[in-house]
Amino acid sequence: MRTLNVSVLTDAVKTLCMEANYDLGDDVIQSLRTWKEKEESPTGREVLDKILENAAIAGKERVPLCQDTGFAVVFVEVGQDVHFTGGDFQEAIHEGVRQGYQEGYLRKSIVSDPIERKNTGDNTPAVIHTDIVPGEKVRVILAPKGGGSENMSEVKMMAPAAGIEGVKSFVVDRVRRSGANPCPPVIVGVGIGGTFEKCAQIAKRALLRPVGSRHSDPYYAALEEELLDMINRLGIGPQGFGGRCTALDVHIEVHPCHIASFPVSVNMQCHVSRHREVIL
Amino acid sequence: MPKPKSITVPLSDEAIEDLRIGDAVLISGVVYTGRDSAHKRLLDALDRGEQLPVDLTGQIIYYAGPAPAKPGHPIGSIGPTTSYRMDPYAPRLIARGLKGMIGKGNRSSEVIEALQQYKAVYFGAIGGAAALMAKSVKNAEVVAFEDLGPEAIRRLEVKDFPAVVVNDCHGGDLYKEGMETYRRD
Known part of the structure; x- marks a missing residue:
């Protein structure tokens, strides 16, 4: 004891x-830098540049x-x-x-x-x-x-018959309908399975994973990459001004569920993806 | 990206007509912050036939509630909040002479129509780049609804505040056009 x-x-x-609130994670910064090189939209590149500049100011001056x-x-x-x-x-x-x-x-x-x-x-x-x-x-x-991205989140109790295609269309459509509201580029947390509340909670937990990391199960790892590609074809771009970089990553967490149920949730996270931890 | 256009508040009709979606702008002059609760109070005041606590003619409202200022700073981090929540209130303020709004995210068709009817403009600022945007704020004072804390109306003196024209007075919508340009099926 x-x-x-x-x-x-x-x-x-x-x-x-x-x-x-002051320090943006290295995983996010690295992803933003990579995207700044790849982004096709000039306005989008400018936005990514300003987001990186913002992170430098906040970290140095210890302001949010x-x-x-x-x-x-x-x-x-x-x-x-x-x-x-x-x-x-x-x-x-x-x-x-x-x-x-x-x-x-x-x-x-x-x-x-x-x-x-x-x-x-x-x-x-x-x-x-x-x-x-x-x-x-x-x-x-x-x-x-933050409230802006949280407000674009959703839990849907789908029919099991909706299957994997149902998951894909729900997740991609949720991002499309969110447009500029959740401050893209976003990180998309996806929960599949569990009960109503468990499904929402695992989507939130999914947001804690580092940007660029993949699910340990190759099936879900591939699904994460496929969803990320689908989302980045939407054209929303940084801040919704148009561009390739709509999401930095998609993270999925899965939980067993009831024979009658197929809950799917999306927890949206803006590019200011903040999480810090300590072990006591 | 083309060189940003410098614009000064109050905004004239001519200055607004000159703005097109996708234009990067640097805003200088006075902008007023206002978000959910402040808008509700402004509209309640109009319903009661009272004067507004600030004259919004020719002015810009910035949908923002700042972080507290650290000692020695005029304001804390201040980025835009999501604009759709102010959609029910905005057309009436535009009809009374409000010329600009700064925020993020889609506006309702009623707001977009009001921009055309009354010659006004909606700017998008970079959500989440709030420490950077605070650098453009040279002075800040609460001018109404102090009890609302971060939601109080503040008068900001800004210099070269960066934004992008999202909805112009000609019916353009950058969110729609930008997405169509870069969408890949």
Whole structure:
């Protein structure tokens, strides 16, 4: 049994909130650089150039890449041999978000009630997904999620008869209908299977994979590449101004499902793909 | 990409007629921020027959809610938010003299028609390039609805703010044309 004071969790979340919002991942930067060379549209190349310049400014000046510093989505994998002391586990995470968004000059974008819409003023609460895993470590992944791309996401309960072609047309059509709204170039998280809520959750998890990485199953790896090609034939391009580079990548996650069900989900992610993690 | 056109706010009808979809522009002068809640309040004020807290004649609204300013900076990171959410409000403001909007994403047919009828223009800014765009903001002050926090209306003095003409007053739509140009079946 390992004892861990929840203040360690608060400090970790606070730091991750700032780092995730200031520093664009190397995988995204590398992909944007590659696309800057390949993009056929002159306006598209200019947009990619400005996105890269933005990342350099944000990283150097320690200011947020995007003004929408997102909903703080936190994935925590807790080793079953860890015993938290010193306070409430979830409140410790919310406190880390509170401190990180306040001290990091990050925008507070959360309203307490979806109808009344009053800003909570400190970007809390976080959305917390907790898994209990073997061991005595705690892995914390913080993924701030912007509203523009989240709004273009969808879960569809398809009939099993729709099959693989149904998946392809749903995913590609979701990107086509989103146009410029989710700030392309996007990263497309796809969930196939599970229940209604599991399907959405695995699409979100899929967004945590590095750009350029492929699914471990060759079937789904090939499907990711095929979908990426189909999406980049749409012509939407950087910021929707027209061009080849509509998506930097497509990541699929799969889960077993009910004999009657075939849920498919798309979680859209803008080019400001933010996620940072730490192991405690 | 051709050399950007420098334009100054307030925008004249002649300046607007000169703009075509795909034009890169550098905007200088004053722009006002406004997004969901601020638009609702502006339209509620019109419904009650009240004066608007800012005179929008010839002006540009930037659909944006900035990050907090760090000490020594006039403003925090400030990129565009998605424009369709302001579509229900925009035509009425355009009819009252609003000449430009900066945002990202498709507009409704009602907004696009209003641009033609009243000679106005919709600019797309680069979503997510918010630290870069903050560099173009030289001064910022809250002028209405301070209680809305990031959604308050701010008066920004901008110099060479980069944007692209997405919908012009001639009925052009860069999102449609750009996609058609680069689509591969």
